Amino acid sequence: MADSSSNSKDHHNTRVYHPYQDLNVPIQKLYNLPTAPEHLFPEEAARTHRSWGDNLQYYTGSGYLAGAITGAARGTVQGLREAESADSLKIRLNRVLNSGGLAGRRLGNSLGVVGLIFAGLESGMTHLRGTDDLVNSAVAGLGTGALYRAAAGPQSAAIAGAIGGIAAAAAVAGKQALKRYVPI
Amino acid sequence: MSLGILRSRAISLASKRFLCTNAASASPPLPPPPSAASPSRWSFLKYALVGALTGGTVFAGYASYAYSLDEIEQKTRSLRESAKYTAGDGVTALDKFQGLLYSTAMTVPAKAVELYLDARRVIEEQVKSYTEPYTDKLLPDLLPQEQHVFTLVLDLNETLIHYIWTRDTGWQTFKRPGVDAFLEHLAQFYEIVVYTDEQNMFVDPVIERLDTKHCIRYRLSRPATKYQDGKHFRDLSKLNRNPGKVLYLSGHALESCLQPENCLPIKAWQQQDIDDTALLDFIPFLEFVARSSPPDIRPVLASYQGCDIPSEFIRRSKEHQRRMQEQKNRGRFWK
Numbered sequence: 001m002a003d004s005s006s007n008s009k010d011h012h013n014t015r016v017y018h019p020y021q022d023l024n025v026p027i028q029k030l031y032n033l034p035t036a037p038e039h040l041f042p043e044e045a046a047r048t049h050r051s052w053g054d055n056l057q058y059y060t061g062s063g064y065l066a067g068a069i070t071g072a073a074r075g076t077v078q079g080l081r082e083a084e085s086a087d088s089l090k091i092r093l094n095r096v097l098n099s100g101g102l103a104g105r106r107l108g109n110s111l112g113v114v115g116l117i118f119a120g121l122e123s124g125m126t127h128l129r130g131t132d133d134l135v136n137s138a139v140a141g142l143g144t145g146a147l148y149r150a151a152a153g154p155q156s157a158a159i160a161g162a163i164g165g166i167a168a169a170a171a172v173a174g175k176q177a178l179k180r181y182v183p184i
Numbered sequence: 185m186s187l188g189i190l191r192s193r194a195i196s197l198a199s200k201r202f203l204c205t206n207a208a209s210a211s212p213p214l215p216p217p218p219s220a221a222s223p224s225r226w227s228f229l230k231y232a233l234v235g236a237l238t239g240g241t242v243f244a245g246y247a248s249y250a251y252s253l254d255e256i257e258q259k260t261r262s263l264r265e266s267a268k269y270t271a272g273d274g275v276t277a278l279d280k281f282q283g284l285l286y287s288t289a290m291t292v293p294a295k296a297v298e299l300y301l302d303a304r305r306v307i308e309e310q311v312k313s314y315t316e317p318y319t320d321k322l323l324p325d326l327l328p329q330e331q332h333v334f335t336l337v338l339d340l341n342e343t344l345i346h347y348i349w350t351r352d353t354g355w356q357t358f359k360r361p362g363v364d365a366f367l368e369h370l371a372q373f374y375e376i377v378v379y380t381d382e383q384n385m386f387v388d389p390v391i392e393r394l395d396t397k398h399c400i401r402y403r404l405s406r407p408a409t410k411y412q413d414g415k416h417f418r419d420l421s422k423l424n425r426n427p428g429k430v431l432y433l434s435g436h437a438l439e440s441c442l443q444p445e446n447c448l449p450i451k452a453w454q455q456q457d458i459d460d461t462a463l464l465d466f467i468p469f470l471e472f473v474a475r476s477s478p479p480d481i482r483p484v485l486a487s488y489q490g491c492d493i494p495s496e497f498i499r500r501s502k503e504h505q506r507r508m509q510e511q512k513n514r515g516r517f518w519k
Contacts, residue, residue, distance in 0.1 A: 017362070019464045031464055033361045037455040040345055040357040040393050 049132045052123035056116065063115030068108030075103030118144040118168070134172050141168025244300055253304055260297045267294035315411035321424040322408050323377065333375050334474055334481070335425045337418070338400075339434035340380035342452040344463075345390060357390065358455035362464040369467055371399035373474030377423070379404040379432070381416035381440070410442065417442050428480035431473070433466070445482045448493060465494035472497070 017033045039045040050058065079099030083092045122140035126132050145164025149157045247256055267290040326333070338344060347357040367376065378400050380387055387405045394400075409416040420430050420443045427446065435452030438444050451462045478484055488496055 017461055017464055019461070019467050031362055031365045033461065033464070035458065037458055038359045038361070040359050040390065045356065 049126065052119075052127070055119040055123050059115035059119035060112050061115075064108045064112030067111030068104045070104075071107030072100045072104030074107075075100035078103070114144060114148055117147055121147075134169060137172045138165050138169040141165045144168075240296065247300075248304065253301070253308060256297075256304075257301060260301075263290065264294045264297060267291045317408045317410055317419060317422050320422055322404055322422050323402055323424045325424065326375075330375070332477060334373070334429045334431060334477075335377060335423065336370060336374040336470070337377045337379045337420065337423070337430060337432040339418075339432075339436070339440070340378055340382060340387065340390065342435040342454065343433065343450060344378075344394065346454050348455065356455075359394065360453050360463055361458065361460050363394065366463045366467065367395060367399040368397055370470055370474075371397075373471060374431075376400050377402045377404065379408065379418050381406050381409050381418075412442075415440070419443075420446055428482060431470075431481060431485075445485060448485070462494070468501075469494055469497040 016030050018030050076096055076099065079096035080092075082095065082099070087095075118140055121143045122136055125136040125140055129136065142161045142165035146157045146161035148164075149160035251259070267287050323335075341347070344360055344363050345357055346360070347355060349355050370376065376399055378387070378391060380403075382405055384405045384407070387403055391400055391403055406416060408422075410419045411417075418432065418441045420432060420441065421427060423430060427443070430443075430446050431448055432441050432443070432446050433448040433450055434440060435450055437447035437449040441447050448466070450466065451460070453460050453462070473481065473484070
């Protein structure tokens with residue numbers, strides 16, 4: 001038997017069970033039962049972080065969505081503020097929609113690109129270093145900022161890299177503090 | 185001119201514009217409305233047609249709800265046959281004319297009924313291809329030397345495995361305690377079939393992981409089930425096996441099978457119940473059934489109805505042993 005007691009493998013997390021113990025029959029079959037829930041797919045249980053594909057979709061999608069909402073809100077307020085007293089309702093509405101849509105798309109695209117670069121760099125760092133911790137996120141943030149501002153010159157890239165690294169480290173530290181102190 | 189009217193109505197500043205508005209309102213009246221005679225006639229015909237179609241639709245809906253296809257076919261046979269009139273010999277011209285008139289009048293309802301029957305037959309055949317198992321013989325024939333072998337049909341979810349989704353860990357699939365030993369031990373006595381209402385793409389990887397020693401001979405998934413009243417039922421009569429030698433073991437046995445007399449209810453398992461021993465507790469009963477090999481398992485299962493089968497089996501075995509011991513003692517007393 002695969003699970004019988006004669007097999008001396010991995011006895012440390014099992015207990016012995018005898019289904020014939022209430023019957024006075026000479027059948028002696030002992031089975032090892034697990035003491036914890038047993039996974040059918042061990043790779044499901046061994047997974048400790050999102051895969052690179054999940055990371056890519058998550059960071060890009062949430063970045064674009066956050067940027068689009070924030071940009072649209074800001075553009076709407078700006079469009080409302082620019083309204084003239086002589087404008088009719090149609091012209092005012094048209095200006096608000098144009099301003100909101102334009103700003104939303106612009107900021108959404110920017111944050112989506114930032115999320116894409118960050119996800120790629122973080123997954124690459126996790127793959128290279130073989131571990132998932134704060135250093136990965138900080139270095140990925142630094143690389144993201146530098147890459148995003150690379151075309152604007154080395155000084156601007158350095159400043160953006162520093163801002164990105166600090167922001168990523170603060171985000172990870174904030175998330176860990178949130179998990180520890182906020183009872184969710 | 186209309187723009188001026190709108191402006192004057194909106195602003196109404198100068199009396200000059202007001203006079204313009206007043207002048208516009210003094211225009212001659214509209215021409216008189218046309219005669220209502222001909223629209224009334226067409227309107228009546230239109231409403232009659234709409235009423236007839238609505239009545240026909242409502243009647244067809246009620247017939248679909250209340251009667252099956254064969255019942256409607258029987259009830260309307262006389263109506264449909266009355267539309268085909270053949271003049272017999274010796275009838276008078278007046279009778280022939282009356283028959284012809286009656287069959288002509290009955291042609292439209294007969295054609296409508298036939299159209300309805302054809303449409304309903306086509307639709308029901310389409311639906312049946314989704315709700316019925318894909319064949320009447322879900323398993324191949326038994327080998328000649330295995331005609332005495334019992335077939336053990338197992339469910340999958342909450343019987344052998346349990347899967348759960350949480351947003352922290354995603355999908356996780358757990359094995360019931362003792363499932364490896366259960367399958368390996370009972371494969372010596374039974375033909376083991378997994379019959380589940382999950383999809384193929386879920387069943388195949390699960391059984392490849394669950395059954396590394398190939399104890400399970402056949403896998404049947406959702407296309408093999410019968411969809412009825414919003415649920416997928418197992419139809420054990422289509423397994424191509426002797427119905428007296430089929431056992432269905434499931435955590436939801438009685439409510440997921442069309443033959444409850446072949447069911448072995450087991451406690452439904454979830455992953456937090458780590459002390460569960462129900463699968464291993466079934467091994468003595470199932471081994472006893474396989475060794476004693478009754479000609480029909482259904483009376484045996486009927487005698488266990490409503491009980492927890494493993495504990496009831498143990499109780500009966502103890503009682504049987506006690507009775508055998510008493511017989512031995514009585515024999516010794518006579519000597």
